[in-house]
Amino acid sequence: METIASNTCFNGTQLRLKHQAESLACEMTVSVYLPKQGAGGGLLPVVYWLSGLTCTDENFVQKAGAQRIASELGLVLVAPDTSPRGESVPDDPDGAYDLGLGAGFYVDATEAPWRQHYRMYSYISEELPALIQREFPVDGSRQGIAGHSMGGHGALTIALQNPERYRAVSAFAPIVSPMRCPWGVKALGNYLGQDRESWRRYDATELVRGSEQRLPMRVDQGAADDFLLAQLQPDLLLEACDEVGFPLTYHLHPEYDHSYFFIASFIEAQLRFQHAALVESD
Amino acid sequence: METIASNTCFNGTQLRLKHQAESLACEMTVSVYLPKQGAGGGLLPVVYWLSGLTCTDENFVQKAGAQRIASELGLVLVAPDTSPRGESVPDDPDGAYDLGLGAGFYVDATEAPWRQHYRMYSYISEELPALIQREFPVDGSRQGIAGHSMGGHGALTIALQNPERYRAVSAFAPIVSPMRCPWGVKALGNYLGQDRESWRRYDATELVRGSEQRLPMRVDQGAADDFLLAQLQPDLLLEACDEVGFPLTYHLHPEYDHSYFFIASFIEAQLRFQHAALVESD
Numbered sequence: 001m002e003t004i005a006s007n008t009c010f011n012g013t014q015l016r017l018k019h020q021a022e023s024l025a026c027e028m029t030v031s032v033y034l035p036k037q038g039a040g041g042g043l044l045p046v047v048y049w050l051s052g053l054t055c056t057d058e059n060f061v062q063k064a065g066a067q068r069i070a071s072e073l074g075l076v077l078v079a080p081d082t083s084p085r086g087e088s089v090p091d092d093p094d095g096a097y098d099l100g101l102g103a104g105f106y107v108d109a110t111e112a113p114w115r116q117h118y119r120m121y122s123y124i125s126e127e128l129p130a131l132i133q134r135e136f137p138v139d140g141s142r143q144g145i146a147g148h149s150m151g152g153h154g155a156l157t158i159a160l161q162n163p164e165r166y167r168a169v170s171a172f173a174p175i176v177s178p179m180r181c182p183w184g185v186k187a188l189g190n191y192l193g194q195d196r197e198s199w200r201r202y203d204a205t206e207l208v209r210g211s212e213q214r215l216p217m218r219v220d221q222g223a224a225d226d227f228l229l230a231q232l233q234p235d236l237l238l239e240a241c242d243e244v245g246f247p248l249t250y251h252l253h254p255e256y257d258h259s260y261f262f263i264a265s266f267i268e269a270q271l272r273f274q275h276a277a278l279v280e281s282d
Numbered sequence: 283m284e285t286i287a288s289n290t291c292f293n294g295t296q297l298r299l300k301h302q303a304e305s306l307a308c309e310m311t312v313s314v315y316l317p318k319q320g321a322g323g324g325l326l327p328v329v330y331w332l333s334g335l336t337c338t339d340e341n342f343v344q345k346a347g348a349q350r351i352a353s354e355l356g357l358v359l360v361a362p363d364t365s366p367r368g369e370s371v372p373d374d375p376d377g378a379y380d381l382g383l384g385a386g387f388y389v390d391a392t393e394a395p396w397r398q399h400y401r402m403y404s405y406i407s408e409e410l411p412a413l414i415q416r417e418f419p420v421d422g423s424r425q426g427i428a429g430h431s432m433g434g435h436g437a438l439t440i441a442l443q444n445p446e447r448y449r450a451v452s453a454f455a456p457i458v459s460p461m462r463c464p465w466g467v468k469a470l471g472n473y474l475g476q477d478r479e480s481w482r483r484y485d486a487t488e489l490v491r492g493s494e495q496r497l498p499m500r501v502d503q504g505a506a507d508d509f510l511l512a513q514l515q516p517d518l519l520l521e522a523c524d525e526v527g528f529p530l531t532y533h534l535h536p537e538y539d540h541s542y543f544f545i546a547s548f549i550e551a552q553l554r555f556q557h558a559a560l561v562e563s564d
Contacts, residue, residue, distance in 0.1 A: 260344070
């Protein structure tokens with residue numbers, strides 16, 4: 001990994017790195033916050049943050065104010081980009097914001113022209129954690145995953161598919177059932193084709209219903225979110241969890257919308273939730 | 283003022299507004315954070331934040347994480363833009379980042395082609411506070427002013443010229459003596475002409491030496507700031523304060539640079555300093 005920026009922040013270091021991602025067949029940037037505790041020689045717990053549509057690795061780093069809490073708790077934060085990048089990577093022919101670049105949806109695409117590069121599921125769940133463990137003092141047995149909107153969908157589905165690898169999952173305003181919302185139907189239809197059976201493993205409500213292993217799960221949702229009813233539909237997740245007795249901590253926040261101002265307001269609570277599950281639950 | 287964005291944030295409201303600025307002869311945007319305490323009917327203390335070169339009203343709002351502290355303390359935060367804007371407003375002919383748009387330097391220009399619009403000193407010290415007091419529940423007798431880099435220069439010089447209007451001034455990595463650094467010499471030479479006598483009222487070190495009224499002043503500076511020696515020169519301010527016995531609280535922070543990661547790390551300390559002077563010193 002090559003360091004392209006390094007800034008001291010809350011006594012730790014905010015890094016931006018680039019590396020050749022094999023699973024995506026392109027060069028990727030990723031941001032890593034390393035708290036001061038990392039200089040002590042021990043291994044630290046780590047939370048992966050998956051951002052939403054149109055974002056890069058930088059939005060969370062610049063806008064969430066998460067480093068303050070990570071510094072206090074001794075958490076490493078890893079914020080990857082939201083899709084493969086580069087001139088050889090196909091994009092939506094109309095340049096739409098919800099397909100192609102900035103909209104990888106954290107799946108492994110099976111359809112042309114996407115399947116060569118759009119393998120964000122493999123990148124996030126396997127390649128990146130292995131790389132981060134090689135390069136930084138992180139404890140691979142203390143991983144959490146979180147995200148926002150499309151990234152909340154990514155966090156939920158990756159954690160539910162790999163409950164043995166993550167000790168906690170949390171999300172802000174996640175797309176909980178891409179099989180049943182316009183963003184999801186468009187993305188999964190393009191990346192996976194029209195056989196909806198293949199979509200199930202990328203739908204949090206389906207995965208909850210089929211899960212045998214419970215991991216701590218928290219969702220924060222703004223009640224004034226413009227995407228609440230048409231795209232996010234948190235009730236579908238609440239229903240699924242209720243049906244199978246999956247323990248979900250759900251917070252509906254009156255007046256908050258879909259923006260990073262919402263995330264900044266509750267990132268402390270969510271990182272404390274992650275930290276409790278990663279560290280205090282031995 | 284017309285509201286162009288409104289987001290709930292830390293129980294308060296982050297507003298973005300536009301209005302016709304008479305002193306600048308153009309339309310301006312300004313961001314205002316209104317904590318929940320503003321709904322109680324009382325008047326709140328207010329801190330004006332002046333940003334640095336290339337910034338708009340949005341950088342501080344998105345990157346500093348200041349709303350969390352303002353929410354706790356009941357402070358209104360006002361973040362104006364850094365220059366006049368619009369198609370009729372002249373810019374540096376070469377599009378340089380340190381003159382013209384995004385680089386108003388908080389002076390009232392006297393030279394062509396700048397003098398019609400570039401009157402940021404009058405806008406920040408008079409027009410904007412009067413407007414904010416009309417529109418929001420702020421206590422005009424409890425004003426503080428702060429800023430970063432070029433905006434730190436703006437905060438220091440505006441407060442030192444108007445010590446009866448501000449109860450506190452603070453700055454991150456300010457340009458302390460524009461008369462003696464390349465950024466300042468270029469800007470003041472263009473906006474004010476080559477008679478350096480006219481520059482003195484915009485130089486914090488000159489104003490400190492001539493000041494009769496002391497107000498609480500705090501400066502935070504990163505020791506790894508790339509602009510430290512060539513542009514910022516905090517020692518010139520320390521010397522001037524020492525010479526006349528002006529009480530300056532100066533914090534030099536090892537390893538921190540000029541970025542918003544530095545500001546985010548210490549904005550809490552600086553806003554607590556402001557709050558103490560604005561509220562607790564009756």
